[in-house]
Amino acid sequence: MDFQPTEEQRDLRAGVRDLLEGRYGREALRASVDSGPAVDRGLWRELGAAGFFALRIPESEGGVGLGLPEAAVVFEEAGRALVPGPLVATHLAAGVVPGAAAGTAVVTAFDLGGDLVAYLAEADAVLGADGLPDGEPVRAADPLTPLHRVRRRGGAAAPGDGPAQGSAYVSEGALLTAALQVGSALRTVELAVRYAGEREQFGQPIGAFQAVKHSCAQMLVRAEVARTAVYAAAVTGEPGEVAAAKLLADEAAVRGARDCLQVYGGMGFTWEADVHLHLKRAWVRAEQWRTAAEAEELLAAELLDSAELPDPAG
């Protein structure tokens, strides 16, 4: 057993971080918030060229030939940088939808419950569906996740229980989304720690106040537990571990952004600070692929199954 990143996995992370810092740093992020578009086709193609979408396609078929653990590392970095767009759906579509692997196509999915679909106007295809459904734009809470409301058509399944749900995609989609959440959670710890070290009140950095310090420590604890759960789920691929990873990562990201906002004080409530972007995206991801309620029910069912079996050690 050696449950630590390999040299190659570390290099991969460093490479993706460099790429995203150069190509989608803070200025690019804020530019897309202010003026769009939500999905930058140029960036999408660059991600495709870097192997982001074809990462798990075998080399013999023109892909990078890596596995889920590497994908988790890469998606963690994308979550950290808040790269917008249907990254997970397009990654899952690689090798299935033409152009997805190369990043020349933008593929979204019916990964939200209810009748909302993200990135419909930007997408060339919906994973697992024939053609693009019609939809009415909705004012979206996350400025970089445009939403459409899709009407049920003649008895067709609603998006919430559409083809992408209940399929083999759900587990991988949930896992990669969890990886995005972990990246965002760890980033909000960094933001909070940096701010707490610089901002002074009562003649000292606010990070010297225990209420602030302990909040940061809890953010890290949640993020680290979630990160380990995501890596383990990426290695084993077991449905229960994936559900746990999604559950813990959603919580780490959402609560991390909330705590970060509190550390920022009034600045945290501004449009200008990036904290709300992390929070709003974390809210979106928490609704994607597998919600907390679904994950907990899945885990409960698995617990009961395991409890009714004889002890495997026996």
Added chain:
Amino acid sequence: MDLTYTAEERDFRARLREWLAKTLPELPARPSPDDWPGRRAYDLGWQRRLYEAGYAGLHWPVDAGGRGATPTQHLIFLEETERAGAPYVGANFVGLLHAGPTIAAEGTAGQRARWLPPVLRGDEVWCQGFSEPDAGSDLASLRTRAVRDGDHYVITGSKIWTSHAEVADWCELLVRTQPVSAEVPKHRGISWLAMPMDAPGVTVRPLRTLAGSTEFAEVFLDEVRVPVANRVGAENDGWRVTMVTLSFERGTAFVGEVVACRRTLGGLARTAKANGRWDDPVLRRRLGRLYGEFGALWRLTQWNVSESERSGGVPGIGGSVFKLAYSHARQELYDVAAEVLGAASLSLDEEWTLERLSSLSYTIAAGTSQIQRNIVAERILGLPKGR
């Protein structure tokens, strides 16, 4: 990131399982929680069996009498013994997990030869005399004085919360050998001594815990004479000597317990299914969440063990992250257990009720949650120290 075990590790696990299956049925009945001499004998008896089978001090270095096993093998050992329902380290805790490793790391050859073999063989019990009435979280402010008199220290003061003091042969004692002054900050001037518990002047007064038993005690020291030769490490260097091994306590001390908690969750699910509480979605979801959390805590353990394997066996600071997450999850577990039991949770005849009571100490003992958060914030995140 590899979660598979090597052929060697699998072989180690298989042999251990075989030995446990053969040995556990031969064990005597467990003594009652109040029978301290019985508990001592039981815990030492188990240690003796481990010793005879070559499992004692598994992860200790070979030159300290250990087996030099890798952290992963140690993890497998803790996992398998727990799964098989083997006894806990119990009274051997301090000897095996703290005083022993401290002596192994910092002691002279003579000190190792004197104290380590009896710990490994299950002959002697150690306790930890660190905390004092006025020095808990702020351990370095301890005041128990040791004054040199020829080749002895004469020690006066008192210790508190000393687990297993009633049945211990030795105490790893922190004493002040130099008074705090403008030149001597509180972290200096502390020394680490091995004190025989039967020395004249040592009085042990058991303290009753909220669980009703006497798990710990007050220890009064009235001009106790301890040979200078019993000092491990240099005089006034005891703080460093102690910190070297405190991380051991937080590193792997809870591995078996995480396995045990997962088994408890299975029991909770079965009970809830049988008494109908399972149909309550709120409770069911809480159980599902805990199942996920303990799964993740197990993975975090493997992560930390792999990390220490790469760093040559030194447990990392990640132990504080683990302890914070685990101690709170454990308390939540037994709160949920009470919800599964309903009013029956008010009965001490329920095993989970006693566990619920003892879980309350987890956010206090071995560094409170607040202190762990300080450690995480200051040493991992680099936030400034408070005034």
